[in-house]
Amino acid sequence: MAKRYGLVIDLERCIGCNTCIVACKLENGLEKGSWIRVDTIGGNHRDSPGGKYPNVSMHFLPVLCMHCDKPPCLDACPLEAIFKRTDGIVMVDEKKCDGCQACLQACPYGVLVYDAKKNIVRKCTLCAHRIEKGLEPFCKICCEAEAMYFGDLNDPSSSAVKVITTRKSALLKPEAGTKPAVRYCPTRQGRIE
Amino acid sequence: MTESGETKVIRTACGIVDGVRCGILAHVKNGMLVKVEPAEFPDPRFRHICARALCSTQLVYHPDRLKYPLKRMGKRGEGKWQRISWDEALDTIASKLTEIRKKNGPESLAWAIEVMAYIRLASALEATMINPIGFGDAAGPCADEVTFGTQYGHLYTMDLKNPGMCVLWGANQAETRPYYWRRIRDAKERGAKLVAIDPRFTSSASKADQYISIRPGTDAALALGIMNVIFERGLQDKTFITQHTVGPFLVRGDNGLFLRERDIVPGDSDNYVIWDTETKRPAAYTQGGTRPALEGTYKVAGVECKTAFQLLADLARQYPLKTASEITEIPAKTIEKLAVEYVTRKPVASYRSMGLQRTFHGDLSWRAVTTLAAISGNINLEGYSEGYRRFLFDGGTMLYGDRFPRPMPILKAYASIMDGQPYAIKALWLAGHNFMNQVPDNNVVLKKLVPRLEFIVVSDIFMTDSARYADVVLPTCTFFEYLDMLPPLDILSPYVQLQPKVIEPLYESRPDRDIVNEIGLRMGLPKDFPLSAEEYVKRVLSSGHPSMEGITLEKLQKGPVETPPYTITGFNTMSGRLEFYSERMKEYGQELPVYLEPLESARRPQAKKYPLSYISTHTKYGNHSLMANIAWLRELNAEPLLEMSPRDAEARGIADGDMVVAFNDRGKAKLKVKVHEGIRPGVVNINEGWWHHQFAEGSYQELTHATINPAQLAVFEPNSAMYDNLVEVRKAD
Numbered sequence: 001m002a003k004r005y006g007l008v009i010d011l012e013r014c015i016g017c018n019t020c021i022v023a024c025k026l027e028n029g030l031e032k033g034s035w036i037r038v039d040t041i042g043g044n045h046r047d048s049p050g051g052k053y054p055n056v057s058m059h060f061l062p063v064l065c066m067h068c069d070k071p072p073c074l075d076a077c078p079l080e081a082i083f084k085r086t087d088g089i090v091m092v093d094e095k096k097c098d099g100c101q102a103c104l105q106a107c108p109y110g111v112l113v114y115d116a117k118k119n120i121v122r123k124c125t126l127c128a129h130r131i132e133k134g135l136e137p138f139c140k141i142c143c144e145a146e147a148m149y150f151g152d153l154n155d156p157s158s159s160a161v162k163v164i165t166t167r168k169s170a171l172l173k174p175e176a177g178t179k180p181a182v183r184y185c186p187t188r189q190g191r192i193e
Numbered sequence: 194m195t196e197s198g199e200t201k202v203i204r205t206a207c208g209i210v211d212g213v214r215c216g217i218l219a220h221v222k223n224g225m226l227v228k229v230e231p232a233e234f235p236d237p238r239f240r241h242i243c244a245r246a247l248c249s250t251q252l253v254y255h256p257d258r259l260k261y262p263l264k265r266m267g268k269r270g271e272g273k274w275q276r277i278s279w280d281e282a283l284d285t286i287a288s289k290l291t292e293i294r295k296k297n298g299p300e301s302l303a304w305a306i307e308v309m310a311y312i313r314l315a316s317a318l319e320a321t322m323i324n325p326i327g328f329g330d331a332a333g334p335c336a337d338e339v340t341f342g343t344q345y346g347h348l349y350t351m352d353l354k355n356p357g358m359c360v361l362w363g364a365n366q367a368e369t370r371p372y373y374w375r376r377i378r379d380a381k382e383r384g385a386k387l388v389a390i391d392p393r394f395t396s397s398a399s400k401a402d403q404y405i406s407i408r409p410g411t412d413a414a415l416a417l418g419i420m421n422v423i424f425e426r427g428l429q430d431k432t433f434i435t436q437h438t439v440g441p442f443l444v445r446g447d448n449g450l451f452l453r454e455r456d457i458v459p460g461d462s463d464n465y466v467i468w469d470t471e472t473k474r475p476a477a478y479t480q481g482g483t484r485p486a487l488e489g490t491y492k493v494a495g496v497e498c499k500t501a502f503q504l505l506a507d508l509a510r511q512y513p514l515k516t517a518s519e520i521t522e523i524p525a526k527t528i529e530k531l532a533v534e535y536v537t538r539k540p541v542a543s544y545r546s547m548g549l550q551r552t553f554h555g556d557l558s559w560r561a562v563t564t565l566a567a568i569s570g571n572i573n574l575e576g577y578s579e580g581y582r583r584f585l586f587d588g589g590t591m592l593y594g595d596r597f598p599r600p601m602p603i604l605k606a607y608a609s610i611m612d613g614q615p616y617a618i619k620a621l622w623l624a625g626h627n628f629m630n631q632v633p634d635n636n637v638v639l640k641k642l643v644p645r646l647e648f649i650v651v652s653d654i655f656m657t658d659s660a661r662y663a664d665v666v667l668p669t670c671t672f673f674e675y676l677d678m679l680p681p682l683d684i685l686s687p688y689v690q691l692q693p694k695v696i697e698p699l700y701e702s703r704p705d706r707d708i709v710n711e712i713g714l715r716m717g718l719p720k721d722f723p724l725s726a727e728e729y730v731k732r733v734l735s736s737g738h739p740s741m742e743g744i745t746l747e748k749l750q751k752g753p754v755e756t757p758p759y760t761i762t763g764f765n766t767m768s769g770r771l772e773f774y775s776e777r778m779k780e781y782g783q784e785l786p787v788y789l790e791p792l793e794s795a796r797r798p799q800a801k802k803y804p805l806s807y808i809s810t811h812t813k814y815g816n817h818s819l820m821a822n823i824a825w826l827r828e829l830n831a832e833p834l835l836e837m838s839p840r841d842a843e844a845r846g847i848a849d850g851d852m853v854v855a856f857n858d859r860g861k862a863k864l865k866v867k868v869h870e871g872i873r874p875g876v877v878n879i880n881e882g883w884w885h886h887q888f889a890e891g892s893y894q895e896l897t898h899a900t901i902n903p904a905q906l907a908v909f910e911p912n913s914a915m916y917d918n919l920v921e922v923r924k925a926d
Binding site for chain 2: 012033047
């Protein structure tokens, strides 16, 4: 069976430390911005809860390219600059991209980043360059909260599959029909978004 | 060390976040640090890295790194500098220090440091060493010194094996104590309940099963209220109290001291006395043989005596649910439930942390929580021996010969510099220590302390708020640029690690140890004074200290080495027991962990003018003032923010994002407001560590006071009460 690389993120473990954001910057040489973000689910600010004090709640939601089975960005790209590898990783061919940003509009997760300097769209590669060397994505290995599990979703022995077979997990915006390779274990209140 | 292509990977330990020494792999290419990643430990629970450490390359190659020595040209703080040579800098410093020392005595030279190499110089000169612990971290140690006889009793109350409940008392471990947090998380995943008591809804609180909002500084009243519920229901752990605490010891009603055998029969022993319930007579306590009474009043040798436990119960009785609730502003039912759970969910781990100890009576809060843990039988005696290794490094290796520096609590340094009491500090050397930014009552520091100092030297990597006021500034190295050896800094970590030189020092920067050696020689210290980093490492390894047993340089070069476990049997107190009742605190009226209203609470008269409790907490975005200038972290946390509840904002006509001024009689801070539901109404917070210029005006430390708590001074040293200050906030013009 073909490989299908993916991540499972445990939202009850995620503490919003933002280490993944900086890890992505370091690994991919991103001076500004990052290909992963950590949303605060709750209030109106980063690190802010929702509700009325003291009856408040908050959790953190790391969002990166979902490496969808049916990537809307791929369909939206007029230049066929976005492609899906046989291992499921969705990539932007930076040589073909002309910076039209149609893909940004199409992506329901808001994870594509327009690089004005290079006039191209860039995004998470799931650290394909590391995977090719037998390494895991850098955000995963740096995750301070040990909230990320990486592996081949078609391999029952991978740590990612072990987690989703023993615990509840769900997709972000399943209604979009994108079939992501990133899954989330919800918080103890059962929340993802 | 492994080679892969032209990139060398060198294992070292992170020096960014104090309290933790994460192992990191430094990638070096063409002599440049290009990347860091987390390194493995034999115990995987210590494999860890954070956003700050991942900014290492930004720190090392920051454009603002100090590049060469500087001499002040204009007025102090004016920012006019002249580049000078190292020779000129070192000669200037040495001759000035020598002159001041001759004129005013060796104690007039003072160091405040975060770099340990200077201890050798300060000891050789018998100069003053300002202890940095008093700016926020001294009250907990004061309290544990009293209760346990050791300053770091954390592990006694943090049960490490299968707690049924973890209670965070002013502790945001998810952001600030990663190793502790992993234990909490593991406990949670095994089914333990997590309770967070905090005036802020922190990341840690967001993971809790129960969040309890408390009026700042009232934790002792909460703990006493809980104890009272436990006592009223007879749920206390009588065996533990009898066997391990001073609970059964009789206390004299006339002087508050423990009754001793010699009080009954003159000339007899110093043994503590209990009331034997079998013989109905007083008896010297011996393990077994006697049946001590835990409660009651007894007349012995003409003196009315009570057991220490009875005195504690009497104190707790003053905090019935109604009273405890009125003081803490926590619903009575919540207190009652927590009390029951402290017993039914045993073992309960109490995480006592910084928020608990940074009010004026933080030591009493700390002692009260410890006492609660004790009487409910939630003291971890076994676990204690497993972890307590942090301070085992032989401190003597840092000294020169048998000479010692003169320690001075940081809050005492104010009077020393301003009034010459008890003696005058005339020269101040700040080494990696951002004194002018970090210590309380910043206006006093800058306007009254700085002008009194004849000479200020700063050795650091940036032009910090402190360096700006220096006479000579020396550029030093980041932890990637010199060899050092590191004790485990976190109490949980058992590992000793080597910090090898990963890259060459940048620009003209020099390691602090080289500076120490050069100054020592120039000040006429003997030829054996200079000590290279290699010699220092050898010295520590061959110190003969038990913590170094079996540790060699060869082993350290391969990776972290575990220090042998350190076992404390019982308690290191005068009685050998857990002393929730302390004779030495009698003269302060604090023989028991009494509740005292915070110095600047909203219930004090001055609250009419300044009604808001001001705290200044730590975050995941920096470590004190280090990293506040790192672009990658600023993307996530752009500027200082005043956190305020929507209710307080509305009452002042303040909208989210407005510029506001927080002020009191001591000073002000002008900054943007973050109005949100994550903070208790009546409380405002500015995260500490922002540099002066990052505020529109003032700074977070202008609002704080430097009042000395005499009881803390008597035990150890007084703590800065950074979470015990009143302010008012208005919309900026």
